[in-house]
Amino acid sequence: xxxxxxxxxxxxxxxxxxxxxxxxxxxxxxWTASIARAPLETxxxxxIDSTLDLVLRPVPRRLREHWxxxxxxxxxxxxxxxxxxxxxxxxxxxxDVSVAxxxxxxxxxxxxxxxxxxxxxxxGLARRHWLQPGEVLRRLLxxxxxxxxxxxxxxxxxxxxxxxxxxxAPLLPRDLSRLVVPLLSHDDPSVRRLSCDYLxxxxxxxxELLRPGLSDPEPAARASxxxxxxxxxxxxxxxxTTALLEHENFVLASAAASALARIPETRAEGxxxxxxxxxxxxxxxxxxxxxxxxxxxDSGSAGAIRRLLDxxxxxxxxxxxxxxxxxxxxxxxxxxxxxxxxxxTALQAETALSAYEPHVLQQALERHGSDPMIAGGLLxxxxxxxxxxxxxxxxxxxxxxxxxTRADAATALAKAVQxxxxxxxxxxxxxTAMWLELAVAYRALAAAEALELPDAPQDGASGSAPALxxxxxxxxxxxxxxxxxxxxxxxxxxxxxxxxxxxTALHPDSVGKTLRSRRTLVLEALSNRLAxxxxxxxxxxxxxxxxxxxxxxxxxxxxPPERTAEEWLLELVGAEAAWTVTAATTWAGAYGVEAATAxxxxxxxxxxxxxxxxxxxxxxxxxxIEQLPRVIRPLLWDEAPAIRERVDxxxxxxxxxxxxxxxxxxxxRVAIC
Numbered sequence: 001x002x003x004x005x006x007x008x009x010x011x012x013x014x015x016x017x018x019x020x021x022x023x024x025x026x027x028x029x030x031w032t033a034s035i036a037r038a039p040l041e042t043x044x045x046x047x048i049d050s051t052l053d054l055v056l057r058p059v060p061r062r063l064r065e066h067w068x069x070x071x072x073x074x075x076x077x078x079x080x081x082x083x084x085x086x087x088x089x090x091x092x093x094x095x096d097v098s099v100a101x102x103x104x105x106x107x108x109x110x111x112x113x114x115x116x117x118x119x120x121x122x123x124g125l126a127r128r129h130w131l132q133p134g135e136v137l138r139r140l141l142x143x144x145x146x147x148x149x150x151x152x153x154x155x156x157x158x159x160x161x162x163x164x165x166x167x168x169a170p171l172l173p174r175d176l177s178r179l180v181v182p183l184l185s186h187d188d189p190s191v192r193r194l195s196c197d198y199l200x201x202x203x204x205x206x207x208e209l210l211r212p213g214l215s216d217p218e219p220a221a222r223a224s225x226x227x228x229x230x231x232x233x234x235x236x237x238x239x240x241t242t243a244l245l246e247h248e249n250f251v252l253a254s255a256a257a258s259a260l261a262r263i264p265e266t267r268a269e270g271x272x273x274x275x276x277x278x279x280x281x282x283x284x285x286x287x288x289x290x291x292x293x294x295x296x297x298d299s300g301s302a303g304a305i306r307r308l309l310d311x312x313x314x315x316x317x318x319x320x321x322x323x324x325x326x327x328x329x330x331x332x333x334x335x336x337x338x339x340x341x342x343x344x345t346a347l348q349a350e351t352a353l354s355a356y357e358p359h360v361l362q363q364a365l366e367r368h369g370s371d372p373m374i375a376g377g378l379l380x381x382x383x384x385x386x387x388x389x390x391x392x393x394x395x396x397x398x399x400x401x402x403x404x405t406r407a408d409a410a411t412a413l414a415k416a417v418q419x420x421x422x423x424x425x426x427x428x429x430x431x432t433a434m435w436l437e438l439a440v441a442y443r444a445l446a447a448a449e450a451l452e453l454p455d456a457p458q459d460g461a462s463g464s465a466p467a468l469x470x471x472x473x474x475x476x477x478x479x480x481x482x483x484x485x486x487x488x489x490x491x492x493x494x495x496x497x498x499x500x501x502x503x504t505a506l507h508p509d510s511v512g513k514t515l516r517s518r519r520t521l522v523l524e525a526l527s528n529r530l531a532x533x534x535x536x537x538x539x540x541x542x543x544x545x546x547x548x549x550x551x552x553x554x555x556x557x558x559x560p561p562e563r564t565a566e567e568w569l570l571e572l573v574g575a576e577a578a579w580t581v582t583a584a585t586t587w588a589g590a591y592g593v594e595a596a597t598a599x600x601x602x603x604x605x606x607x608x609x610x611x612x613x614x615x616x617x618x619x620x621x622x623x624x625i626e627q628l629p630r631v632i633r634p635l636l637w638d639e640a641p642a643i644r645e646r647v648d649x650x651x652x653x654x655x656x657x658x659x660x661x662x663x664x665x666x667x668x669r670v671a672i673c
Contacts, residue, residue, distance in 0.1 A: 147174045154179045159188035166194035170201060177202050181209055184225075189218035196221065200228035207234030214240075219247070223255035227295070230259035238266060245273045253277065254288035261296050271301060278304045283313040290316060294323025302329045309335035314344040321345055325352025333360070337368055340377035350377050354384035361385075362393055369405070376408045383412025386420050395426050398433035398502065403440075403494060403576055406433075410501035418508045425505055431534060434502050438537055439558055441495040444488050445547055446560035447568040451587075453485040480583070480590040484572070487583035491575075496542070520544070566593060573599045578608045585611070589618025597622045601631060609640035616646055625657050 150172060153165035162183065169176050176198075183195040196213055199205045205228075213225025214236065226244075230236060236259045244256035254277055261270025274296070277289035290308045293301045308320035309332065321339055324332040325348075333356070339349035353361060361378050369375040379397065382390040394416070397409035410433075417423050493516075500519070507526060519542045527535040540553055551560070563571075572584035573596045585603060588596040600622070603615035612635070619631055628650055635647050 147172055147176075151176065151179060154183065159186070159191055162186070162188070162191050163194060166191065166198060169198055175202065177205055181205075184210065184213055189216070189221045192216060192218070192221040193224040196224035196228040200224075200231050203232070205232055207232040210234065219249035219252040223249070223252040226252075226255040226259050230262045231295070235263060236260070238263075242266075242269070250277065250280075250282065250285040250288040253285075254292040257289075258292040258296055261298065271296075271298060274301065275304045278308055283311075283316055286311060286313070286316045287319045290319035290323050294319070294326045297326055299327060299329065302327060302331055305329075306331055306335065309339070314342075317342075317345050318348045321348040321352050325355045328355050330360075333364060337364060337374050337377075341371070341373045346373075346377060350381050350384065353378065353381035356381075358382060358385055358387060358389040358393055361390075372402075372404050375402075375405055379405070379408040379412045383416045386416035386423060388424065391416060391423060391425060395429050395433075398430070399436065403498075406437075407494065407498050407501070410498050410505070414501045414504040414508070417505045421508055427506060430502050430506050431531065434499055434534060435537075435557065437495050437499045437502070438541060439560075441492050441499070441541055442551070442554050442558050443560050444492040444495065445551055446563075447572060448485065448488045449547055449551055450563060450565045450568045451481075451484060452565070453481060453488065476586075476590040480587040483583035484587050487572070487577070487580040491577065491580055494577075499538070566595060569593055570596055570599070578606065578611050581606075582608075582611045582614045585614045585618045589614075589621040592621065594622055604631070604634060609638075609643060612638065612640070613643050613646060616643065616650070620650060625654055628654060 150165045150168055153161045154169075154176070156162060156165075166180070166183070169180070180195050180198050183191055184199075186192055186195070192213065196210060199210065207229050210225050210229040210232070211234070213221065214229060216222035216225055226236065226241070236256075238260070241256045241259055245253055245260075247253045247256070254274060257270045257273035257277065259270070260266040261274065263270070274289050274292050277285045278293070280286055280289070286308060290305065293305055305320050305323050305327065308316055309324060311317050311320065317339065321336060324336060336349050336352055339345040340353075361382055365375060365378045369378070379394065382394055391413065394409045394413040398406055398413075400406050400409065413425070417425060496516075496519070500522075503526070507529065520539070523535070523538050523542060527539065530538070537558060540550060543550075545553075554560070569584055569587060570593075572580055573588060575581050575584070581603065585596070585600050587593070588600060597619070600615050600618050603611055604619075606612055606615075616632065616635065620628065623631060632647050632650055635643055638644055638647070
């Protein structure tokens with residue numbers, strides 16, 4: 001029965017095939033439809049669907065689903081319907097069929113070519129960094145619809161809506177002064193204050209429109225009116241304004257002093273009043289004075305601002321830093337550099353330093369670049385400047401000896417190019433910088449291979465990161481392997497990040513913040529836009545190959561030198577990254593690498609407490625016990641409690657060992673007697 005069923009199926013299939021071929025010969029329209037359908041069924045799975053998947057792979061999941069639904073539900077049925085309409089109008093002549101098939105193939109190839117051309121741009125859009133809120137508002141509100149929304153909100157009765165509109169109005173390119181002027185008499189004082197602030201930034205505004213606000217009953221609104229009135233060229237009443245210098249509201253007093261300082265006849269009096277507020281015991285008064293001195297822009301007040309830069313209150317220092325950025329005085333530069341080291345003032349200091357000329361920052365970098373926090377802040381300030389001179393300096397620093405300096409320079413350069421796509425960069429020098437980072441990455445792979453560390457679980461890494469266990473392994477050697485594998489993986493990852501930052505500077509529209517799992521995809525998309533040898537080297541490094549295979553295929557300057565495991569370990573002990581040095585020091589102590597003893601002793605003076613503790617532990621294993629007292633003497637008063645406890649344990653062990661030797665010697669002498 002089964003044999004009969006199989007034979008019947010084959011015979012029926014052949015009969016239906018013959019019937020179909022006969023119908024194709026009889027009905028030309030079916031012939032045309034079959035010819036048009038055949039390439040669609042052949043190319044659709046291999047070209048259109050795969051290309052669409054390639055394009056949409058970097059897009060977030062929800063957006064990718066929307067695009068696939070659009071193609072499957074709307075575009076593809078529409079194309080089939082259009083094809084059916086074309087088939088109805090085509091006659092049965094073979095010439096017309098050939099023309100239609102040729103036209104379809106050409107259109108299909110153009111579609112595939114266009115999709116693949118947009119692939120790199122799609123990658124860039126999917127990985128682009130989030131913009132600043134102000135930039136987002138500019139893009140959202142820069143069109144006519146956004147301006148109309150703000151204009152409608154300015155006419156509403158709800159004060160909250162009006163305040164929100166006034167806060168967004170400065171972000172619009174359109175001048176809304178005509179609509180803001182009536183709000184100077186609004187019932188809400190916050191609306192009046194924001195209206196004055198908006199009009200102060202419009203030089204064409206008539207200052208007389210703000211004169212009623214000079215007597216506003218609310219101090220903050222009155223202060224804003226005085227600042228706007230004086231900044232627009234209005235001359236305040238001397239007697240009335242002088243009386244405000246002693247007002248209990250420091251914002252209003254500083255605004256009055258600033259207004260007097262803008263009048264030539266009362267300039268000295270106004271500056272003196274501001275300097276008096278700068279010496280006040282109240283932090284609010286000093287902050288208001290710092291802001292007013294910055295808005296005044298008088299170089300004669302540089303001394304007062306310099307004192308405020310060292311104020312004990314962070315808010316006062318922030319206001320003084322903003323004022324120093326407006327004055328751009330050389331005397332303030334050192335204080336701004338030190339402000340980079342404090343978390344609460346680092347951002348304001350970077351913004352203030354970006355107002356200086358690039359050559360000034362270059363000189364500061366040469367003098368104070370040894371401090372990583374200062375160097376990083378200066379490089380970020382150069383990235384904010386984004387001028388050709390700043391770009392040239394950042395490109396030069398891509399060859400710095402410090403990995404951290406190269407990373408900061410690459411980050412600043414990438415952000416500068418992304419913010420200004422028209423900014424020209426030296427592409428050959430950037431390609432050379434990428435070769436340098438490629439060599440660094442291959443050295444991390446070579447060290448991991450020489451030390452026989454396990455392969456990383458992710459493609460393109462040098463070693464495996466420590467597993468998330470409840471506690472670290474107790475075996476010292478196993479723990480050392482785990483730490484060094486983790487450290488080398490981070491060394492590789494930092495080199496990879498610098499590589500992609502430089503690649504972002506070269507192709508800002510196609511590369512951005514790239515996840516490790518998508519690096520190969522980005523490189524494949526950009527392979528036709530990079531030099532062939534550079535593209536091969538990048539794909540070879542980040543491809544899904546074993547570590548040993550990657551090292552075997554490395555050629556030229558990328559091939560690491562042939563070294564023993566001990567030689568690679570000695571290089572890691574003297575590395576720049578403190579965590580890498582800590583891991584290598586732990587390895588040297590666990591495996592008894594005596595050649596690293598001298599370098600490890602130098603690590604006892606390092607600022608990182610975990611590195612000093614690792615060095616002490618390694619020296620316990622490497623040095624004879626009689627040499628330990630001389631080595632650990634500088635750590636007796638270490639600031640880290642864990643190190644002091646470890647020193648006490650070492651001293652107890654030394655004492656026990658000495659007592660044991662003394663007792664052994666006494667027993668030996670008794671036995672001899």
